[in-house]
Amino acid sequence: MGTITQSKRQLAWVFDLNKCIGCQTCSVACKVLWQQDKGTEHMWWMTVNTQPGRGTPRDYETMGGGYKDGVATPGKLPSPEEFGGGWDYNYDEVLRSGKGRTAHLEKIAGSKTWGPNWDEDEGAGEFPNSYFFYLPRLCNHCTVPGCVEACPNNALSKDPENGLVLRNEDVCQGAQMCAQACPYKKIYFNPSLGISQHCIGCFPRIEQGVAPACVRQCPGRAAWIGFLDDDRGAVSKLVNKWKVALPLHAEWGTKPNVFYVPPLAPVPLNPDGTFNEGGERIPLSYLKSLFGEQVGGAVDTLKAEMDKRRRGEASEVMDILVMYKWEEALGGFDRDPAEIVWSTNGAG
């Protein structure tokens, strides 16, 4: 079994669910950068799903893993069908075979019943009081990473300088114990290489002072990265000082390092079309099921800070969340990747 060696510092992400527009730019940026080789067709280290929803892999929240009272909980290995996607299409048949209208573009590989974003924009509730929001997810680079501990080959470790959970692919034997142990189900299997793979936090970029692709590409200005102990950084301020950014499913016990600013929503409508001022469109109980009891406080803080701005008063929280300059998202990892000569041996 692998052992967790704690790192000196910890990198963390924050996503503002009020600003995420579900555009998938982060997931496509990640996919294009890291998962284009054979064997990675079905992989999406970064995913954005509509909540409430079954997510990816399908119903991952019911699959177990993580820790209860410090003891590892058994977890399920998601099947390829549950991950879904991995689609390829009959482009040749449609465009070049001369069959005309008798052949339309169809999936010829991958899951028939699910995809990484299958239930997009479905959500819950009843019209007109329906609701949904987007939840970007990647490996949480946990402080107590169940995956690291579960690996029989010691292939996983936390980087001592930044806490990213890394995989030595030369050592990994594809045992997939990590994938069972991870409660977030963010580890994929590469059948071509016979190993597991997951988000490495764009480690080679971090080494060069460049923010991960998901953060740097986000057009919604909804994502931040930074060291959790950097008191002046946006991440630390949102997580530690203002406590408006919370981890997903903290009860799973892995101390995740991706944090979320919970979504607010307009009040619901009464049957006569008037505003139900005291009502909740997104039930607080649902938010608590994702972000824990503290979410109520976070929502209250957000509302109070928004009110301050409406009254023309200053608000540090709102200034951070607005993100006047996009470089503020990068936590100091603001080097332009275009100016770096990248090579496969890592020299910059």
Next chain:
Amino acid sequence: MALLLGLTGNWGKQGTGTRSWAISGLDGGSFMRQKGRPGQDAAREWVTNLAKARRMLTADDPTLTLEMVTYRAAQMAAELGGLGRMIPPAFLWYYQYGYKERWNNPDNNDPSMKRTFDEYLNESIDRGWWDSGLAKTYREVVPRVLFEAGGNMLRRQRGGQRLLLDKLWPDLKMIVSVDFRMNTTGMYSDYILPAAQHYEKMGNSMPSVHHLNFVLIDQAVDPPEDVLNDYDIGIGLVRKIEERAAAREMLQFTDRNGVQHDLRDITNKLSMDGFLLDEERRMDETIKDDAAYGILPPDSSLDVARQKGAIRWTGWGLVGHGLGQASTIKPDETHNPFRWHTEDKMPYPTLTRRAQFYIDHEWFLEAGEEFPVHKEPPGHGGPARQFKMTSGHNRWSIHSMNMTNNILLNTHRGEPFMFINNRDAEAKGIENGEWVRVISDVGSMQITAKISPSVRPGQVIVYNGFEPYMHREWYSQADVEPGHVKWLGLVGGYGHLQYRPLQWQPVPADRAVHVDVEKVS
């Protein structure tokens, strides 16, 4: 909406937020041909002459504002063929594609349409409202060549591909599709000229008044195999025309407007003696001209654009699209349109020279639309049908670009889908993800159902852009839409309601089309 904003004083001032979108012009590109020779002196001479010409337009009415003169100039340019004689396509559809019957069907129209569509159309032409739009042309001229660049008519044509394939295609001698996508129209073309996509060539993003920036898109990778920059495709064709014309000793060509074109030396004429053939030089010249026209700061160039990525505009230039914003761009302020009118009290370019909502045109009076009013959607599609189909842009690709790209398909259902309310789906026994048939009076398509309580009961939503060949049978949303033109769109000759290319003209309004949804057995 505009009325509400007007009545509540919510336009033409900072902080009011809502405003209309318009694409502006980057005159450097638009006027490249007109200025005649390389260099910014030529650009400045052209703009001085244009300004003089526009002043002449005010001779009969010195009270005309810059905006009004610009619109008048655009209209005259249309009349004189300065804009290549664009024809509002509604007339082509009416005379040649078989829309006449649909537009005359009273079931498809608002009950306040008192006469037949034919009568309105003929009257609008007889009264000369569309003279500059050459409305009558398509009565006589039968199109022989279809040359489209990025158009994909067989997907986009509201009213459906069937009309085009049955009525237009048999007349065509040659169909050419220039595109970076392998699209449905390409599948029905004689020639496909593959064009470079973004990042495979140099370009700039849409000059939108929302961001007020010139945004350079530099070439990142070479285009694959035999793919060319669209400019090079155009020049290649011009070269060939020049060569063939010389071989056939056909030195001149008279177009349908009776204008003669000299076919000798056209490659040089169109490329400023080769100056514009080089992509970098062409872009640099465009940017420098934009600066000469006052749209970008004086020191702008390709180098500067490369360094900064984006250069903020400093002015609107000469074309009406930008000037219609009627506000001065200030360096450190957000932009709100109409401040010339609200703050500087400059008259609006309307009939009354005020913010005008009352249109006392006889047709508007007859229809009870002299003021903006709410009317129920007309019965187009079939008034008794259960659902109303609306559309919108999808999220995952920009318009229809990359619609069939494998990676993007993997970010959603990976096949064309239609949103339907959960209760409606339940009542019809439709499962999430199941293929269904959507039917209107003009056609039907097959598509998968996506069930969401966020859809209003009775509504179905289909994002536009799915390629017909992604659907079973190759029929898509546009094949269910009737492509209806509202008769009031034929009004002209009234103050600000005058034909100007790309602006006021009859256009289809396929909103809330009546459809039925059935399970595919």
